[in-house]
Amino acid sequence: MQLVTAEEVHRLLDYPYLIDALRRAHLGPPPFGANIVADDPAGTGNQFVSLLGWNGHGAIAAKLVGVFPGNLQLDPPQASVQGLVAVFDPDTGTPKLVADGEAMTFRKTAADSGLGALFLAREDAEILLVVGAGGLAPHVIAAHCAARPSISRVLVWNRTPARARALQATLAGRGVSVEVVSDLDAAVACADVISCVTMSRAPLVKGALLKPGVHLDLVGAYRPEMRECDDTCMTRGTLFVDTRGGMESAGDLCQPIAAGVIGWDAIQADHFELAQGTHPGRTRDTEITVCKNVGGGHLDLFSAEALMARLDT
Amino acid sequence: MQLVTAEEVHRLLDYPYLIDALRRAHLGPPPFGANIVADDPAGTGNQFVSLLGWNGHGAIAAKLVGVFPGNLQLDPPQASVQGLVAVFDPDTGTPKLVADGEAMTFRKTAADSGLGALFLAREDAEILLVVGAGGLAPHVIAAHCAARPSISRVLVWNRTPARARALQATLAGRGVSVEVVSDLDAAVACADVISCVTMSRAPLVKGALLKPGVHLDLVGAYRPEMRECDDTCMTRGTLFVDTRGGMESAGDLCQPIAAGVIGWDAIQADHFELAQGTHPGRTRDTEITVCKNVGGGHLDLFSAEALMARLDT
Numbered sequence: 001m002q003l004v005t006a007e008e009v010h011r012l013l014d015y016p017y018l019i020d021a022l023r024r025a026h027l028g029p030p031p032f033g034a035n036i037v038a039d040d041p042a043g044t045g046n047q048f049v050s051l052l053g054w055n056g057h058g059a060i061a062a063k064l065v066g067v068f069p070g071n072l073q074l075d076p077p078q079a080s081v082q083g084l085v086a087v088f089d090p091d092t093g094t095p096k097l098v099a100d101g102e103a104m105t106f107r108k109t110a111a112d113s114g115l116g117a118l119f120l121a122r123e124d125a126e127i128l129l130v131v132g133a134g135g136l137a138p139h140v141i142a143a144h145c146a147a148r149p150s151i152s153r154v155l156v157w158n159r160t161p162a163r164a165r166a167l168q169a170t171l172a173g174r175g176v177s178v179e180v181v182s183d184l185d186a187a188v189a190c191a192d193v194i195s196c197v198t199m200s201r202a203p204l205v206k207g208a209l210l211k212p213g214v215h216l217d218l219v220g221a222y223r224p225e226m227r228e229c230d231d232t233c234m235t236r237g238t239l240f241v242d243t244r245g246g247m248e249s250a251g252d253l254c255q256p257i258a259a260g261v262i263g264w265d266a267i268q269a270d271h272f273e274l275a276q277g278t279h280p281g282r283t284r285d286t287e288i289t290v291c292k293n294v295g296g297g298h299l300d301l302f303s304a305e306a307l308m309a310r311l312d313t
Numbered sequence: 314m315q316l317v318t319a320e321e322v323h324r325l326l327d328y329p330y331l332i333d334a335l336r337r338a339h340l341g342p343p344p345f346g347a348n349i350v351a352d353d354p355a356g357t358g359n360q361f362v363s364l365l366g367w368n369g370h371g372a373i374a375a376k377l378v379g380v381f382p383g384n385l386q387l388d389p390p391q392a393s394v395q396g397l398v399a400v401f402d403p404d405t406g407t408p409k410l411v412a413d414g415e416a417m418t419f420r421k422t423a424a425d426s427g428l429g430a431l432f433l434a435r436e437d438a439e440i441l442l443v444v445g446a447g448g449l450a451p452h453v454i455a456a457h458c459a460a461r462p463s464i465s466r467v468l469v470w471n472r473t474p475a476r477a478r479a480l481q482a483t484l485a486g487r488g489v490s491v492e493v494v495s496d497l498d499a500a501v502a503c504a505d506v507i508s509c510v511t512m513s514r515a516p517l518v519k520g521a522l523l524k525p526g527v528h529l530d531l532v533g534a535y536r537p538e539m540r541e542c543d544d545t546c547m548t549r550g551t552l553f554v555d556t557r558g559g560m561e562s563a564g565d566l567c568q569p570i571a572a573g574v575i576g577w578d579a580i581q582a583d584h585f586e587l588a589q590g591t592h593p594g595r596t597r598d599t600e601i602t603v604c605k606n607v608g609g610g611h612l613d614l615f616s617a618e619a620l621m622a623r624l625d626t
Contacts, residue, residue, distance in 0.1 A: 001316070001397070001411075003314070003316060003411075031354070032351060032354040034349045034351055034363075035349075036347045036348075036349060036363065036365050038345060038347055038365055038367055040367065040403075041344070041345040041367055041368075041369055042369050042370065042403075046406070048365065048367060048373050048401070048406060050347075050349065050363050050365050050375055052349050052351055052361065052363050052377075054351055054353065054354055054361060055354075056354055056355050057355065060361050060379070062363055062375075062377045064365075064375045064377075064399055064401070064408075065406065066373070066401060066405070066406015066407075067406070068404075068405055068406045071405055071406070074405070078405055078407070081406075082401075082405065082406045082407050082408065083401065083406060083408055084314070084399060084408050084411070086377055086397060086399070086411075088361070088377070088379060088395075088396065090353075090355075091381075092379070092381055092384055092387070092391055092395065093359070093361065093378065093379015093380070093381045093384070093394075093395045093396060094379075094391070094395050095377075095395065095396055095397050095414070098314075098316075098397070098399075098411050101408070
């Protein structure tokens with residue numbers, strides 16, 4: 001059994017490779033998946049998650065991660081999501097590798113958003129706006145730029161500007177130039193791709209301001225009480241999800257649906273249908289596309305298979 | 314994160330230590346546990362299991378193992394149970410170690426039976442009979458001898474005698490002397506402790522032959538259609554389980570209960586009650602005690618905590 005460190009995960013799963021691996025994985029049927037979400041018996045609100053996926057003769061993969069939001073307030077701060085992804089031979093159950101869970105989670109989440117942009121963003125998209133400057137922000141920047149190499153400007157907005165500037169400095173050290181913006185509405189109005197990676201409970205992106213042709217990628221708001229965009233985004237946009245499994249918990253979907261603004265039937269397709277061409281995706285340059293990144297164990301499984309394939313070659 | 318190999322697991326979790334660690338762990342309340350049992354989507358009958366346990370501020374542990382019976386028929390044969398046990402810091406979710414799953418499973422299963430003998434077997438037990446010569450047999454021998462150092466003779470019976478002789482040869486190489494017996498009934502009649510570790514679907518141990526004072530440990534028959542002992546064992550014996558969680562699937566319990574021979578209320582206590590002294594266990598030298606080893610994720614968690622403690626010192 002091989003240990004794959006965070007550094008190796010990031011090196012092996014570059015976004016052009018991983019986005020294409022996810023696209024190819026979506027050409028088949030959804031694999032088997034099952035989850036355990038355990039609440040801390042001590043009542044802290046922390047959770048521990050076990051996601052199991054079994055893809056025929058491809059792989060068995062299990063992600064085991066803690067979701068401990070308070071880690072960010074520790075001294076020194078720790079990642080809120082930590083754990084591992086383990087991959088097993090589907091013909092014998094033999095453990096093959098154990099990979100860093102935080103790195104695998106960042107990679108699969110951002111590549112999933114990148115895949116949405118590959119299917120849905122305009123091919124000439126130039127301006128990317130990232131809303132939120134947390135751990136996922138550098139990853140969605142890399143993933144969207146991999147999906148749309150036409151992107152030439154990256155704007156970052158964050159509720160606390162200091163964090164956006166810290167991200168800017170970190171990325172500058174890696175040769176990636178981003179602009180910190182303070183006027184979110186103005187940035188929304190000029191962006192071709194908007195990626196929201198926040199823990200917000202109130203809408204940030206106003207649908208009335210969206211430029212025709214924009215692609216809106218929604219990564220946060222994974223709980224019913226969370227929200228990243230307003231109802232107008234959902235009524236102006238053509239709606240997609242990466243997967244329908246678990247989408248009922250996403251605040252940006254369940255809130256406008258509960259309010260009667262849209263119905264579940266407003267969702268046009270998922271990544272399987274987009275990959276397989278049963279839905280064409282974007283149909284005109286002025287169309288506004290909205291894709292809710294719901295996530296799920298199948299993406300961890302697909303990412304683990306992509307990692308295995310890289311290690312085997 | 315530390316990798317703990319099978320060899321290290323076996324070295325660190327010697328049975329006197331692990332049985333006492335399990336006993337101490339049973340002094341507290343049962344920890345949180347949840348399971349996924351996934352069937353191979355290819356329809357082979359193979360299964361993959363995720364057991365998650367969370368013990369307050371003790372540890373979070375997850376066992377991920379495949380159960381692939383056909384592995385034994387591969388060339389070369391492989392273990393039917395393979396996988397890993399991962400342990401996480403319960404205050405941050407940080408992964409601490411990954412240990413070999415087969416070794417951890419053998420150790421926790423045998424130590425659980427040893428704990429039953431510690432609570433229930435006569436203190437002057439001399440003759441141990443092990444029924445079955447598979448992978449668990451050397452472990453239950455070591456565990457029962459750790460629980461009852463008075464054991465001076467070990468008899469092994471197996472459906473195919475060649476396998477019992479192979480076990481005898483292997484153990485002789487480690488300085489452990491066992492006698493292979495061909496007459497199971499005669500061996501049952503003289504044993505002070507009987508440990509059944511088979512995949513049998515028909516009763517092997519006849520209750521009418523049990524010696525007064527014997528302790529009967531039942532490890533196989535984890536499915537409703539399996540059976541290691543007959544109804545008379547259950548009516549002559551005082552019945553115990555390691556845990557009530559999952560006991561309804563054990564053929565040696567559910568079959569006589571379905572037949573009306575005994576009721577679920579025949580089960581006097583579990584390992585938590587025995588450890589905490591709310592049930593006295595054996596009350597007289599001539600009492601026949603029967604303990605069904607049901608197993609469960611809490612035992613994997615307790616064993617993982619014991620491994621962590623050994624590595625920390």
